[in-house]
Amino acid sequence: MEKTVQLYEGKAKKVYATDDENLVIVSYKDDATAFDGLKKGTILGKGVVNNRMSNYLMQLLEKNGVPTHFVEELNDRETLVKKVKIVALEVIIRNISAGSFAKRFGVEEGIVFAEPTIEFSYKNDELHDPLMNSYHAVALGVATWAEIDRIKALAFKVNEVLKAYFLERNVKLVDFKLEFGRLPDGTIVLADEISPDTCRFWDAVTNEKLDKDRFRRDLGNVEGAYSEMMRRVFGE
Numbered sequence: 001m002e003k004t005v006q007l008y009e010g011k012a013k014k015v016y017a018t019d020d021e022n023l024v025i026v027s028y029k030d031d032a033t034a035f036d037g038l039k040k041g042t043i044l045g046k047g048v049v050n051n052r053m054s055n056y057l058m059q060l061l062e063k064n065g066v067p068t069h070f071v072e073e074l075n076d077r078e079t080l081v082k083k084v085k086i087v088a089l090e091v092i093i094r095n096i097s098a099g100s101f102a103k104r105f106g107v108e109e110g111i112v113f114a115e116p117t118i119e120f121s122y123k124n125d126e127l128h129d130p131l132m133n134s135y136h137a138v139a140l141g142v143a144t145w146a147e148i149d150r151i152k153a154l155a156f157k158v159n160e161v162l163k164a165y166f167l168e169r170n171v172k173l174v175d176f177k178l179e180f181g182r183l184p185d186g187t188i189v190l191a192d193e194i195s196p197d198t199c200r201f202w203d204a205v206t207n208e209k210l211d212k213d214r215f216r217r218d219l220g221n222v223e224g225a226y227s228e229m230m231r232r233v234f235g236e
């Protein structure tokens, strides 16, 4: 399948049309942003890590009953996926306190929750992705109740599968962000990516951060963290 016209350029990826109206090609960049694009940089090799890791995890999730947009990895940076209409919600699951949760509630990072939490943000950079509850989402027509129930069930299933998967690789899955899309028939599928850009990964023994927080917080060795996560997943 070949790329035709570019449909969209986001902060970390480009999306191209193909000859099949139901399929698009996603191309992962090394560009990194944080704080709604205020902080900009490059993480060398990130596009390859995120593409390959996300594809691997989406296939693992498919095997575990989570429908995804994944179709075929075309090369190190490009993947053929089903074209979806993205539901304008960032779906965040947390197993351990960190980031905006710790800040919002005035607690330290590292509190292990008895049960995972879920929250939604409205996907809108200009408004800084404000927290949105399910009633707000339904009121504004962002999603229906049936879609919200399905998204919640799928997100918790993703957490169950990935938490166990990463723990076997000596990594704590602290929290992560998912996006879902609608196929033309309305089916909800997991879309976007699952990568060190969208998850917090801590080494299970040392709690060393192995994700984009190294870039967000200027912790150094950003590329090293991405390649370490590649090694944990692919053994390379």
Ligand code: TMP
Residues within 6 Å of the ligand: 092, 098, 099, 100, 101, 175, 176, 177, 197, 198, 199, 200
């Ligand atoms: P937060 O603690 O900043 O709300 O982030 C929660 C999780 O979501 C964390 O794993 C990083 C991820 N995330 C994104 O993927 N995109 C974003 O724009 C933000 C703010 C967080």
